[in-house]
Amino acid sequence: MSSQPPLAFTKMHGLGNDFVIIDLRQSSVPPQGGRLPPHLIKALGDRHQGVGCDQLVMLNHPTLEGADVLVRFYNPDGSEAGACGNASRCVAKMECARLGRDAVTLQTARGLLPARRLEGGLVEVAMGRPLLAGSDVPLAPDKQGQATDFMTVEALGQQLEGGACSMGNPHFTVFSPLNLDEGQLAALGAALEHHPLFPERANIGFAKVIGPHRLQLKVWERGTGFTPACGSGACAAAVNAIRRGVVARDQPCEVAMEHGALLVDWPSDSAPVLMTGPAVTVFEGVLSPAGLAQQTGAAKGRSHHD
Numbered sequence: 554m555s556s557q558p559p560l561a562f563t564k565m566h567g568l569g570n571d572f573v574i575i576d577l578r579q580s581s582v583p584p585q586g587g588r589l590p591p592h593l594i595k596a597l598g599d600r601h602q603g604v605g606c607d608q609l610v611m612l613n614h615p616t617l618e619g620a621d622v623l624v625r626f627y628n629p630d631g632s633e634a635g636a637c638g639n640a641s642r643c644v645a646k647m648e649c650a651r652l653g654r655d656a657v658t659l660q661t662a663r664g665l666l667p668a669r670r671l672e673g674g675l676v677e678v679a680m681g682r683p684l685l686a687g688s689d690v691p692l693a694p695d696k697q698g699q700a701t702d703f704m705t706v707e708a709l710g711q712q713l714e715g716g717a718c719s720m721g722n723p724h725f726t727v728f729s730p731l732n733l734d735e736g737q738l739a740a741l742g743a744a745l746e747h748h749p750l751f752p753e754r755a756n757i758g759f760a761k762v763i764g765p766h767r768l769q770l771k772v773w774e775r776g777t778g779f780t781p782a783c784g785s786g787a788c789a790a791a792v793n794a795i796r797r798g799v800v801a802r803d804q805p806c807e808v809a810m811e812h813g814a815l816l817v818d819w820p821s822d823s824a825p826v827l828m829t830g831p832a833v834t835v836f837e838g839v840l841s842p843a844g845l846a847q848q849t850g851a852a853k854g855r856s857h858h859d
């Protein structure tokens with residue numbers, strides 16, 4: 554392990570949802586099948602022994618015509634996510650700077666996502682059309698025929714009203730008014746994330762409608778827990794609110810989270826969801842071979858108890 558070469562990374566965030574971004578096109582650590590080994594993903598995500606992040610993002614050479622960069626997202630539990638809105642804005646900003654352009658196209662598991670740099674440090678990403686069928690979320694096979702806009706799901710003895718969709722990753726947005734403290738809400742988030750209705754688990758949004766084009770949102774993320782903001786969750790919340798008729802689609806919806814708001818525009822059913830918000834570079838760093846070896850060992854040790 555002491556022969557492990559240094560590993561360069563960039564730390565960025567979007568509304569406090571933070572990322573360690575590793576460019577495998579330049580990394581000296583040989584990727585295994587285009588990704589870092591899972592124990593290293595866990596070690597880097599550890600806020601005490603690693604760098605700490607809500608998601609680890611890996612960049613590589615694109616394989617599709619028209620794409621500038623291949624992007625893969627990982628949760629700190631080692632699982633892969635098909636989409637991550639806040640990290641997509643961060644990567645778009647990095648790639649715009651690298652290529653000296655104002656627009657780039659990201660290749661993700663979801664497909665090609667065009668993105669552009671706007672005034673004031675904002676970045677817009679076209680997140681694709683939301684997938685609304687039960688089989689696309691996905692819901693459990695025997696529940697896939699049910700409507701995904703008006704759903705009632707039972708968890709921890711509560712009947713929760715909400716809607717589900719996929720933005721390339723599964724989301725369930727709860728619209729029921731809840732009077733719970735942070736710990737109770739976390740328990741509900743975890744119960745819904747692992748609910749048998751969602752065989753691939755789900756990101757759980759707790760939304761409050763605060764105006765005809767305004768939502769307040771808190772998201773319990775699959776594989777991560779509560780984060781200060783979730784870009785794909787904000788898109789899903791706006792989409793589900795529009796489908797339920799509680800938000801109007803004639804203008805973009807402002808989705809307010811802990812540290813600020815994202816603008817989400819879904820003007821028609823056939824349109825892609827446009828998400829706009831900030832992307833901030835915090836620092837660039839290099840993990841020392843010794844640090845990496847120690848963290849790797851620690852994470853391996855911990856994983857015995859997972």
Ligand SMILES: N[C@H](CCC[C@H](N)C(=O)O)C(=O)O
Nearest residue numbers: 634637638639722783784785
């Ligand atoms: N923070 C992300 C979502 C991460 C996705 C993840 N937690 C999952 O789908 O497993 C966002 O801004 O969209």
